[in-house]
Amino acid sequence: MDNPRFYIITGASGAGKSTLLRALGDLGYAVVPEVALSIVQEQEKRGGNLFPWTNLQVFMEEVLARNLSAYDAAQTLPSPVFFDRAVPECIGHMRILGLEIEAKHVEACRRRPYAHPVFVAEPWPEIYVTDRWRRASFARAQRSYEPTVAAYVAEGYRTCLLPKASVEERVAFVRQQIKNDEPKQIAEASRAAVKYPDDAGRAPIEGVDHH
Template structure:
């Protein structure tokens, strides 16, 4: 059982990573997001497994990353904050209009997290694009919606993060973690 692993998901630019970084500074453990690191590596090596290239291969690389993160986090003590999870790969493929291979769906059902999943809603005030985050506002909103639908379909309880400061969001999560 992996009740100690808590996923933080949502659309791009919704403050997930900043929130997790704040919680790490408070002493919590975390597993990093796959997408940004894969994009950086693929760009560095001239690879095509990118959201603006071979989306299916990008999803496979994310799946491998998320499986590794799940395995690593399962060996840790105490709460571990996951910057996205395996169901995010299902959501990504769905968002792209690509088929979800059976092995990806199986992974999302087999490798579970705590039943409570934190979802960062789209928030125009903090959304920004950068070298790895090229999605526009509409795609960011759609991503948040698809992630919520995907996690709910897989039986997770969604807890929406408040649209407030990073520190207040961190306080909110710490309160949720203490009520396990």
């Protein structure tokens, strides 16, 4: 079972994923921002301590909970909807990191299907840069790539590699893959609810490297 309305864009950190998502948003497509980075930014802004380097188990549980909530909230958005990473990836990283996962969360993941294919941005050293939110070296960021893809394959998703090309070419590629679905106008309330955070698009597992 899949959900033909909900598409995932994932892959390596620093490979142009968030740039592509912003470009799709500019065309009027609904975009749901990456949860883990949103939590880190939120905690830094208000002086909180919910970070992967302070309590990884609790942090990832919060990432999972918010990913599930984001899926449910997106039901009201116009089709198609693009997610910056998603629930299966969160479950996969928790397994890799040896964290506890309740059976109800695994079941909740499987009750929230996404569309095929899952779009994947490969590691792209030529455009990789570090910044405030992306502190890992390219080599370290690259190591999280295969586990990220494996998380979706393990849940039965077909993946599709994005071309290493301009953002315009990537947008055209994605639109072709989803049969050129025309973007629908997003209501102002919905647009505000899914506002893309600044400097978004870092892999949840990369949060471990921020310390």
